[in-house]
Amino acid sequence: MTDEALLTLDQFQAAQARIRGVAAHTPLVSLSFSGIAGEAWIKDESKQPIGSFKLRGAYNKIAQLSDDQRRRGVITYSSGNHAQGVAYAARAVGAKAVIVMPSNAPEVKKQATAALGAEIIEVGPASSDRKLKAEELEAKFGYVMIPPYDDPQIIAGQGTCGLEILEDLPDVDLVLSPVSGGGLLSGVAAAIKHLKPEVRVLGIEPELAADAQESFRGGKLVSWPAEMTTRTLCDGLRTQSLGELNFLHVRAFVDDILTVTEDQIRQAMRTLYAGGLTPEPSGAVTTAAVLFHQTELLPYRKVVAILSGGNVEPEVLRAILADR
Template sequence: MVTLDDIKAAQKRLAGVTFHTPLIPCPKAAGVEAYFKPESLQPIGSFKIRGAYNCIAAMPEAQRAQGVIAYSSGNHAQGVAYAARLLGLKAVIVMPNNAPKVKVEATQGYGAEVVFYDPATQKREEVAARLMQGQNWTLVPPFNDPYVIAGQGTIGLEIYEDLPEVELALVPVGGGGLLSGIATALKSLKPSIKVIGVEPELAADAQESFRSGKIVEITAAQAGRTIADGTRTLSLGDLTFAQIRHYVDDIITVSEAEIRDAVRRLALNAKLTIEPSGALTYAAFLHHQPELPKASKVVMVLSGGNIEPELLKELL
C-alpha cells in the first residue's frame, strides 16, 4: 500500500517540476463553498506529469538512462515524454490510433517516439512488450504503480494545505491512479473527509468493481463509447483497486450529456478550458447532488485541459 510518507517523498521529487495548482472558486455554487483544482495548468495540461515524473525520477540513474516506454491514450504519454525530456532520456510511447490529435502532437513535440496500435484488435500491453524485446527500456505504467500513485497523491497534499477544512473531494477515475493517490493523502491527513470518484456511465468498470468487491473489466468497444477519452481504461489495477477500497467512500457515474454540459459551463462561466475527462467532477456536482455526501466545503479536481479544438467548438 502507498502511504502518506510515499506521497510526501514524491512531493519533494516534484519540487520545481510541477505547479502547486490553485483552488479557484466555483461560480454559482448555490450556497456551498466549492472550488475547482485545475490540473490543466500543469506544464503538459494534465495531472499526469506528477506520477510520470515521480516514477522515472525514483529509478536508479543507470536504469532510467537506458530509456523508458509507456502506453497511453494521451495525457500519461505527454507526462512520460515531458519527464524524459527534462531528464535527457529516450522515450517510446504506445498510443491508440484513435487518440486525440492534440495529445499525439504534444507527445511527439516533447521528443518521444510514438508507436500506434489498433485498440479494437490489439492490447497495448502486448504491443509494448513486443517493442521491449531486446531493449533495456523500463516501463512507466499509466496508473498501476506505487510511484505513479504517490505522484498523483501530491494533489491531495495541496488540497489539504490550501483548504484544511475541506469536507468533500470529487475526483475523476479511469485506471484509478489519481483517485487512489488523492484519497490516500486526504484520508491519511483527515479521515473525516469524504472522497468520491466520478466516471462516465458508459465506462463504469470502477464503480462496478468498487461495489462488487472485485476488479471488473470492460471491453475496448465499451470503453470507447465515452467522450471522456482519459477514462477509457478497461479496468482498475490491483494496486489502485486496493487503495480505492481502503480509502474511497463511493464512486458515482455521469452521463455523456452531463459531461458535455460541464465542459461547456466550465468554459463559459468559469473561463476554464477542460477536457471531458477533467470535467467529470463538475458534471457530478451539477447533476448528482442527491448522490453526494452533504458538505459545505467541496473541491472538484479538474484533471486536464487537453481537448481537441474541434470538439471544444462543438460543445460550445
C-alpha cells in the first residue's frame, strides 16, 4: 500500500458535509486538572445520537451506497459502538443491518444495537472470529460490508472529529485520540495535519492491548492474540491489530502512541464523572494520559483529549466509582 492511498483534505471536508444533520458536532468541555502544564478540553463524543464517534464513519459510508446496495442490506463486525453506528445509519437510509458481535460485548451495547433494528449474531471473543463470520455471511447473502476501521470512507467520517476540534479551538497544539483498529486516530490525525501540520497528534491505548504502539514504534504492523487484548477493561480497544490503511495514515500523520494502565483508566473515569461526563473505559484512556503522562505529552499549551464514547454498563461504572 502506497502513499497514494492517503486521504485528502477534500475527502474529509466532503464527509463533514455528508454527515451534517445526522452526526452531531459535539462540544469541547473545559476541565480543570491539577498538576498539568497547560489547558485541557474534552471532545465529548458521548453526545452523539448513539453515544460514540462511530456514527461519523458508518453514516459517511452507508450514505454513499447505491440503491441496489441498500436493498441488499449491510453487515459488519463490532464489539458494540460501530455496531450501533451501522444500525443507526442503516435505519436512516432504509437498509437492513446484520451485526456480528463477540460473546463478551457489553450487554448495554447489544441491547442498544438491537433497539435500532439490527439483527445480531454472536461469535467468540476474538476480533478475528467476528470478522471471519461477517465475511462468510457477506458471501452467502450478498450483504455490503461496512468495515469498522480499515476503509477510506470510514476514516474520512471519523476524521470529521478532528475538523471540529480545529474549528472550535483553533490554537490547540496537542490532540489525543484512543486507538484500537485505528479508524479514529488515523482520521483525526490526517484531517488535522492537512490543515495544521504543527499540531501534535498522539494515540493512546491500554498497555494490556498495546499492539498499535508496538506497530508504530517498530515500523511494522503486528497483531496481538485475543487472549492478550481481551485482558483490558476497554472493550472498544481490544482489536488485535491496526488496519492496513489505518497504519499507513498513522505512520504518515501520528507523532507517537502512548499506553496507560488499567488503574489509570479507572481513575480517569472517576475524574471525568466528577466533571459531569459519563465515559466508557475506552473513551477515558486519553484523559488517563493527561492525568498521568504529563512528561510524555510536553510541550503543549492547549490539549484536547477525545472522549470517544459513553456507552458504559451501569454496573461497571458503579463498581469503578465505588472503588476509590
